[in-house]
Amino acid sequence: MSASNSISPLRVVNVTRYVMPLREGGSLPALAEADDGFNYVLKFKGAGQREKALIAELIGGELARRVGFKVPEIVFANLDAAFGNSEGDEEIQDLLKSSQGLNLALHFLSKALTFDPGATQVDEELASRIVWFDAWITNVDRTFRNTNLLIWKRELWLIDHGASLVFHHSWDNWEKHAMSPFPTVKDHVLLPRASALEKADEEMKQIITSELIDEVVQMVPDEWILASRDTETAEETKEVYAAFLKMRLANSQVFLTEAIDARKALI
Structure with missing residues (x-):
């Protein structure tokens, strides 16, 4: 097991479509599509533990990758101010509005x-x-x-x-x-x-x-x-x-x- 010491900046993607919530609970992560054509598990800064959950996700996930574990690619995910205006679910719409700007997402491993x-x-x-x-x-x-x-x-x-x-x-x-x-x-x-x-x-x-x-x-x-x-x-x-x-x-x-x-x- 070897570590990768070359830390490259995370990619930044723009969220283009909210597909669906992934599970119940305070954090309400979602499956979302981005402008690079890939699907991501989106973690919102407006949910649950707010930015601290994203900080822990980033530090923990990237350290895990760098020491040799398999971790889905982590990216920064931008939510446009207008994103979610058409969302019918009030709770989800509130979450999207409070998460405008920079969030975190993990590449969705299809059929995992x-x-x-x-x-x-x-x-x-x-x-x-x-x-x-x-x-x-x-x-x-x-x-x-x-x-x-x-x-x-x-x-x-x-x-x-x-x-x-x-x-x-x-x-x-x-x-x-x-x-x-x-x-x-x-x-x-x-x-x-x-x-x-x-x-x-x-x-x-x-x-x-x-x-x-x-x-x-x-x-x-x-x-x-x-x-x-x-x-x-x-x-x-x-x-x-x-x-x-x-x-x-x-x-x-x-x-x-x-x-x-x-x-x-x-x-």
Whole structure:
């Protein structure tokens, strides 16, 4: 498993058609068509956790790709001010209006199947790397109830990282969060298969560099950060994101031990 350290800017597409909502819930992602002719899973800045979900989606998803996991292409998606005027559903129309401007979207994997742990056996080393990665970025949403994994062309793809980086919903004591274990790992859908966590820790710490973290964090649009008004400048916030990830990486033994103990309790 090798990392790609060349961080290219995300493509920007313009949304041309709202096709349909993809599931119920606060975030209301949608299937949408863009001006490049492709379909995307569109994540709205006006939904649920607003811009913070998009920030976590971008940082988590791009880090996952850069360390070698399969992740659908992530793009910036522009919503024109007039978009959605003809939408009949009032809730969706409100969502579209509050999401005008820059949003985030993932390339739609046509005919992909939701990962079923009972039907598909994941390689133990791959499972270990994914569990380690999710514990590192504090992704609480890769459970049996909601795997956020797809099987596409017989390969495992990672989606939906918007529930990562939990600390940014309350910036107080972010250093404490960085040094904390990750108890939610006990619910990870791949934990039963993660028999090589220590090896995953060694491999990931060789792949993930400070430069890689900095480059991915810098991809976050300043306007998304400033919308939350957590800090005076976007750069200040980006420095905290990068510092959190670096501190957590340097002290990975904390969440590694938690994951190993949680797995022992399962088997």
